[in-house]
Amino acid sequence: MTSSRHGWRAALLTAGLLLGGIAAAQEAAIRKNLGERLPQMGQPAPIDEVTRTPMPGLYEVRIGTEVYYTDAEGNYLLHGELLDMRKQRNLTEERMARLLAIDFDRLPLKDAFTIVRGNGKRRVALFQDPNCTYCKRFERELQRVDNVTIHMFLYPILGPDSLVKSRNVWCARDKGRAWQDWMVRDIVVPPAPAPGCDTTALDRNREFGRKYQITGTPTLVFADGKRISGAIAAADFEKRLAEAQ
Template identity: 60%
Template sequence: MKFLKSLAVFGLLAASLATAFAQEAVIRKNLAEKFPAFAKIDEVTKTPMSGLYEVRVGFDIFYTDEQGEYLLQGNLLDVKNRRNLTEERVEKLSAVDFDKLPLTDAFKIVRGDGKRKLAVFEDPNCGYCKRFERDLTNVDNVTVYLFLYPVLGPDSVTKSRNIWCAKDKAKAWNDWMLRNTTPANAECDVAALKRNREFGQKYNITGTPTLIFADGSRAPGAVSAQEVEKMLVAAKKP
């Protein structure tokens, strides 16, 4: 009797999976036919809302009906639980495991005992980054892993090269960002800068500064010292 029940449950699961795969195939086919940009869909998943499916292309989230005949882009909100499901999904997709960051492609700036960890992606010509750096001097007992992320043009690439190739990278960076002293010309292997851009593209780092904390949480923009302190404390909690 138990065997028959298990067989019935397995049959229901198999039928459900087959229906889900068929539904996904219909959505993929119809969207690809109507919109060339959807020829390469990364993922189709059912949402908590009846009849609504999430369509993911890279880090872009769209929503469609069961036949792929209508398309929406925007935030899907769970009103009852006060949650932004779209925002949560993007955060999950772009999450970075701190322990897997390519730290050899960054240089360290240690303040105080340096026990807390923070990774930052910054462009040397980013005005918000300069403001952030000035404010960050008020945060103590932290090791900052600075990833040069030149995305604002050729001069950003040049300045990043000169900073990366300097004998004292941290000093060259601070001299420029805090004291406006242009880094001296220098030459070396700058493959790390290319890898940083590739890493940023892979993990949806679209602006500078972008902060990544020890627990994998991230914050875009010139976050204040007070907010950085709060997030460093939160990142240490189990």
């Protein structure tokens, strides 16, 4: 019996090594073939990661935060969403959420101003442009949410006037009130006071956004690092805050 068990263990070990070798060979083939072909297609390189997907014969290829799919030899390339129809899951969406997650504790909060409602126990970071229509819609929804701390990052990306308005808000004595006046009550923010107000935080916010591919406003970052783009209803926002806790 002992020799039989040792035989099975040896067989399993051998099988594992063979499978590992096959997987390594497939990854090497994908890296070699796509590495040669991607530049010809105008695609970014190099390949950062190759992983097997739940779908037989299909591999995920990650280049930065872009996700592609290919066969075992890198002869075909897909750029789209992979859906698990049995479990009703969007695997690509879930993967992108992990790739684009932002560590909340590493947010540069010195470049944001803070609005606290109620006990402020729940936390969220918002990247918003003062000329963003969807941001205004979302701000009106936020008026219905209590017990939250909002770290507001001014993110002027919609044009020169967005930068002007952002500077005026950032240089106001009460940034939170100036922001709410404009976004909720349509009260124009007065020009920035005397020169000397340091607005380099706005430049750093845009640089941070480029680094983390924040391409639209509003963008919401929750305490668990997950983020979403676009205006959502107060009820959905409450749900997301609860999940992040």
